[in-house]
Amino acid sequence: MRAFVAIDMPEPVRDALEAVQAGLTVGRLADPDTLHLTLAFLGEQPESVLAELHGQLSGLAAPRFELRLQGLGSFGSRAPSVIWAGVAPLPALAELRDKVRGAVRRAGIELPRERFRPHVTLARFRRGMRPEAVLAVQRFVAENAGFAAPAFTVERVSLFQSTLRPDGPLHEVLAEYPLDG
Numbered sequence: 001m002r003a004f005v006a007i008d009m010p011e012p013v014r015d016a017l018e019a020v021q022a023g024l025t026v027g028r029l030a031d032p033d034t035l036h037l038t039l040a041f042l043g044e045q046p047e048s049v050l051a052e053l054h055g056q057l058s059g060l061a062a063p064r065f066e067l068r069l070q071g072l073g074s075f076g077s078r079a080p081s082v083i084w085a086g087v088a089p090l091p092a093l094a095e096l097r098d099k100v101r102g103a104v105r106r107a108g109i110e111l112p113r114e115r116f117r118p119h120v121t122l123a124r125f126r127r128g129m130r131p132e133a134v135l136a137v138q139r140f141v142a143e144n145a146g147f148a149a150p151a152f153t154v155e156r157v158s159l160f161q162s163t164l165r166p167d168g169p170l171h172e173v174l175a176e177y178p179l180d181g
Contacts (some may be wrong), residue, residue: 001045001046001050001161002043002044002163003045003159003162004039004042005038005057005157007039007067007156008036009035009036009120012150013149013150014032014033015032016069016149016150017069017085017120018032023140024083024140025140027083027123027124028123028124029122030121030122033171034168034169034170035121036171037087039101040101041111042109049109054175060103062092062179063180065154068148068149068150068152069085069086069088069120070086070087070147070148070149071145071147072144072147074137078134080138082124083121083141084122085122094116156178157176158175159176
């Protein structure tokens with residue numbers, strides 16, 4: 001089962017993200033119903049390992065905190081592969097990610113060491129984009145650099161199953177883990 005642990009976006013934030021997506025004329029837009037901030041991508045895992053992870057995440061002790069998405073950016077050096085909404089720097093988010101990754105490791109899942117660049121993916125692009133499409137994406141990112149979504153309180157993290165489909169992934173919440181009030 002393909003899975004990940006993430007913060008789901010509340011409706012007002014999804015609405016703001018969908019509104020900014022509306023200005024993008026190239027690429028494959030992420031479905032607003034699937035917008036999330038990944039804390040740990042788990043890849044393909046057997047159900048027994050996910051059951052162990054559920055036990056580990058059920059004991060997660062982390063405080064609630066305010067989160068605000070702001071700014072747009074892209075991954076990809078010459079041609080973008082992804083456009084994303086960024087997150088204001090926040091120690092509480094980094095601490096939550098570290099606790100989630102600790103639970104994942106205790107469940108027996110190996111994760112690669114990687115720099116945490118918190119973001120919400122808005123669109124993806126195929127390789128070999130035409131130069132005019134690359135310019136359109138760069139212009140879009142520059143014009144929307146001041147994007148800000150409403151702040152919200154992160155009250156839980158969720159374990160998701162991700163099913164890949166030709167028209168985009170389908171995400172299903174398998175379990176939710178409340179944060180301390």
